Amino acid sequence: MKILYHHRTRSKDGQSVHIDEMIAAMRDLGHEVIVVAPAGAEQTSFGSDGKFVPWLKRHVPKVGYELMEFAYSLIAYRDLVKAVKLHKPDCLYERYNLFLPAGIWLKRKYNLPMLLEINSPIFEERSRYDGLSLKRLARWSQHFAWNAADFVLPVTQVMAEIVQSYGVPANRMMVIHNGINTREFENVADNNAVKSSLGLNNKLVLGFTGFVRDWHGLDKVIDMIATDPHDSGRHLMVVGDGPARRSLEQQAQALNVGHRVSFTGIVGRDKIPEYVSAFDIALQPAVVAYASPLKLLEYLALGKAIVAPAQPNIQELLQDQHNAVLFDPAEADGLPNAIERLCADAKLRQYVGKNASATISSKQLTWKSNAERVVYLFERLCRHA
Template identity: 70%
Template sequence: MKILYHHRTRSKDGQYVHIEEMIDALRKQGHEVIIVAPPSAESEAFGADAGLVAWLKRHLPKWFYELMELAYSLVAYRRLSRAVRLHRPDCLYERYNLFLPAGIWLKRRYKLPMLLEVNAPIFEERARYDGLSLKRLARWSQGYAWRNADYVLPVTQVLGDIVASYGVARERIVVIPNGINEERFAEAPDAQSAKAALGLQNKLVLGFTGFVRDWHGLDKVIDLIAQDPPASSRHLLVVGDGPVRAALEQQARDQNISQRVTFTGIVGRDDVARYVAAFDIALQPAVVAYASPLKLFEYLALGKAIVGPAQPNLMEILTDGHNAVLFDPDHSHGLPQAISRLCGDAALRQEIGDNARKTIAAQKLTWQGNAARAIGLFKNMRHA
């Protein structure tokens, strides 16, 4: 099958991972993928922002930047139309973004079957965190895209419910969570070797990967470790960076446990597995209510004992006492109590980790599986 893949993402972050893995999975299954997108971020280091675009967003008036986003759809439509005439694709796969109706215009003009992957309700997200000036236009653009795609592919059922609230029929909403590239994690070292490589021999490693934000709750983990006696083996390993790293490092210094907390900074994608392999307990201390966090699938694939909040989007994948220990996110002591429970029970850690690893195959949580589901939807539309 010949697939036209359209996105408007330049940041080299979790979005980039999803895009690259999905394209790679489609190609490995023998499909031709034609990409229409802004200039590539290939030359940027992993974790880099969108460069000039990010600068414009920070410095231009919001209303002007939002009109520029919408105007980009004209550019995108011309590029998409050119790709259709040149390659004659069978279908269109688009990663949803706000103020981006170009894919819908193309679908209607050329009668292409279209899947729209949705990773977040971007209107609600930006209205809450960044602020939007042209709110009515923004909300219209989101609903227009969601209602006019053949199928909408949200990453969680929670997000699917938001999509449905815009008037999208349930039968056109197909939940496809994020996944894992099994090849990328197949050669990860065993836990003891991974710890030795990091100088963490004989440590009970509490690990976190990703962009560190204040609402992640890692300050509570540092407080927990600070209550331990000096000879305790508990160690916090944070694989990533973020705006609160300096504050957390200062917190550790203030409590005289800086030697028991390690921040790696940004780590390349190919190196993540060898760090996560060193975890005894993998932390997902907080998560956006509708998200499908990439780190969760990495934790599962490497068979880690996961601690996470008992909220609906995570509970689509995790079951308390089976493949994770879940805590009440509204309880101030929930996270430290869940961590302490696992720290004190090696057998439980092993059981949870074993079940975590089995979850990937049981729920088909791989990029290859996701690509196959997308192709299945395209084929159904062609034969309808």
């Protein structure tokens, strides 16, 4: 099968991991994948959001930037038409973005079966956090894309319910959570070996991976560590970077626990499993209500004792006292109390870690399984085209 894959993502972060892994998984299944994407997207380094788009956002008024986004659809449509004429694909897979009707235009012109992957309600996100000038056009573009695709693929059931609120029936949806590439998690050095290489021998490592933001709540973890006896072995390791890093480092220094908090900075994708292996307790302290966090899948794959909020999208994968310890995110002390429980109970850490590892296979949380679901839907659509 020839699959035309379309996206408008230039940043090299969790979004690009999803894109790259899905393309690779479909190719591994023997399918040809033709990619249409913004020029230069492949040259961006991991952890970067590129330079051109952030520059535009800073210097171009919102209305101008949004008009440029919509106008890009004409460029994307031109490139998609070229790809269709050259490769004659059987179907179209698109990663949803706002102000991007190009894929729907192509689907309708060439009668291509189309799947639309939906990771977030971008209209609502940008309205809330960034502000939108062309709200009516933005909402129309979201409604148009979600309803015109043959099938939509929300990443959680919570996201699916948002999509349904736009009038998309449940029988045109399949929830597909993020996954992992099992090959990347094979032959990873064990916990003690990695700790030794990082100078963390005899430490109880509380670990976090990803882009660090203020709302993640890692300040509460530092406050908790600061109440420990001077010779405590608890250590917070943050694998990643982000806008909250500086304030967290300053907080740790002010509380005299700077030596017990470490930041790796941006780490290449190939090094993530090794760093996560050093964790004794893996932290998912906060997450947006509809997301399928990549870090959570990585924690599960390596059998870590996970602390995470008890909210619906997380509970689609985690069960309290089974494969994680969950806390009420509305409680101020919920996160530190959950961490304390795991720190004090080695048997509980071992139990939930073992069940965490089994969750990947029991729920088929791999990119290969996701690609198989996608191919199944395409084959179904193609038979009825």
